[in-house]
Amino acid sequence: MLINSRTVRIQWGDCDPAGIVFFPRYFAIFDDSTAMLFERALGMTKFELMQRQKFSGFPLVDIRARFLIPSRFGDDVVVESGVSEFRRSSFDVRHRNGRIKGVPIPEEIRAKFA
Amino acid sequence: MLINSRTVRIQWGDCDPAGIVFFPRYFAIFDDSTAMLFERALGMTKFELMQRQKFSGFPLVDIRARFLIPSRFGDDVVVESGVSEFRRSSFDVRHRNGRIKGVPIPEEIRAKFA
Amino acid sequence: MLINSRTVRIQWGDCDPAGIVFFPRYFAIFDDSTAMLFERALGMTKFELMQRQKFSGFPLVDIRARFLIPSRFGDDVVVESGVSEFRRSSFDVRHRNGRIKGVPIPEEIRAKFA
Amino acid sequence: MLINSRTVRIQWGDCDPAGIVFFPRYFAIFDDSTAMLFERALGMTKFELMQRQKFSGFPLVDIRARFLIPSRFGDDVVVESGVSEFRRSSFDVRHRNGRIKGVPIPEEIRAKFA
Numbered sequence: 001m002l003i004n005s006r007t008v009r010i011q012w013g014d015c016d017p018a019g020i021v022f023f024p025r026y027f028a029i030f031d032d033s034t035a036m037l038f039e040r041a042l043g044m045t046k047f048e049l050m051q052r053q054k055f056s057g058f059p060l061v062d063i064r065a066r067f068l069i070p071s072r073f074g075d076d077v078v079v080e081s082g083v084s085e086f087r088r089s090s091f092d093v094r095h096r097n098g099r100i101k102g103v104p105i106p107e108e109i110r111a112k113f114a
Numbered sequence: 115m116l117i118n119s120r121t122v123r124i125q126w127g128d129c130d131p132a133g134i135v136f137f138p139r140y141f142a143i144f145d146d147s148t149a150m151l152f153e154r155a156l157g158m159t160k161f162e163l164m165q166r167q168k169f170s171g172f173p174l175v176d177i178r179a180r181f182l183i184p185s186r187f188g189d190d191v192v193v194e195s196g197v198s199e200f201r202r203s204s205f206d207v208r209h210r211n212g213r214i215k216g217v218p219i220p221e222e223i224r225a226k227f228a
Numbered sequence: 229m230l231i232n233s234r235t236v237r238i239q240w241g242d243c244d245p246a247g248i249v250f251f252p253r254y255f256a257i258f259d260d261s262t263a264m265l266f267e268r269a270l271g272m273t274k275f276e277l278m279q280r281q282k283f284s285g286f287p288l289v290d291i292r293a294r295f296l297i298p299s300r301f302g303d304d305v306v307v308e309s310g311v312s313e314f315r316r317s318s319f320d321v322r323h324r325n326g327r328i329k330g331v332p333i334p335e336e337i338r339a340k341f342a
Numbered sequence: 343m344l345i346n347s348r349t350v351r352i353q354w355g356d357c358d359p360a361g362i363v364f365f366p367r368y369f370a371i372f373d374d375s376t377a378m379l380f381e382r383a384l385g386m387t388k389f390e391l392m393q394r395q396k397f398s399g400f401p402l403v404d405i406r407a408r409f410l411i412p413s414r415f416g417d418d419v420v421v422e423s424g425v426s427e428f429r430r431s432s433f434d435v436r437h438r439n440g441r442i443k444g445v446p447i448p449e450e451i452r453a454k455f456a
Binding site: 244255259293 | 364368398402404408
Binding site for chain 4: 009011013031045046047048057073
């Protein structure tokens, strides 16, 4: 399955007074991610696709989202997007959000630089 | 079940180039509706609730939405919101969107004014 | 000058991690206010106006805004909007934001209820 | 003057029913651009800056914007941002938006590939 991955910096204006992403902003981020996935798969932008096919966007019929860990202002999150199923006249897009974590550098590696 | 009902005018800035609501905007509308539902039930605003209870918002864990008919720029939609289930430490809020339709005035009523 | 006045509740999703309105949201609020001003003046909604006049919105050429006091989550702000100047093919809209303050009830009035 | 330049794809959800950027979205884009400018100048993110300095964002006192040409869905715009003036306790940030135009490939260059 073709997966498009992109890193999104969580900006000040994406966040609410609790300092975490105001959840509707996730859906705007995912909508952009869908456009980028199709751009990568088809070799043309959503705009070009719409010009050529004379369609007016992907009508959305169903959304399901689970929020596992909140993203905070300043986080860099990796959004991975793919079409998980194609049917005759509809398809499912799946997005997955993961925070980029600083991985601690193992002691043995540090040692070599000492 | 307590249902809070409010009418929301779909504004220019809520809509996308297809002239219909950009779907993340629905979630912002629903989030406001949840706040208003709690305000009606508790007799205090979400702000007052947060001051008193020292909590920082309702963490959202799961969303499901089905889009049946698109709302367009200029529509007045009625959003009805209620808590469909309370559990020990979580609850479900259900929102329902309906367009206000002009109901045709029955001929017999018109006739009385003729 | 015709002034349209409306009260806007500052919602959770309008605010940033500092707990105050994320300023681009003011402009969305003002844009709605302009639509409501025209609706009141013309007796038709912006949608109806656009249908009739076959124009596609008010092109914006210039914006100036001064931010005097921040609005916070939970505030009710009164937005007063009016057209301050009409020229041949352009016009200026002025919006003014004021927080609704709870006015302390004078002691002599309280006394009458004691 | 340090100028930070970045390319922003105008997304579907940035645009209104006229197919052009809903102007409050520009201000969100510019706000991100200011954060990126400071990140480049200071070598730390806005988040890190706020952690260290214990300040809660840049209070905005004045905005002026002129809209010369509209940006449309699908456009790639270059946003150039710089601090045009520093005063004792305030500063001005200037953002400039330019569409990326496809430059026609000169005939003499095409010829070499024929």
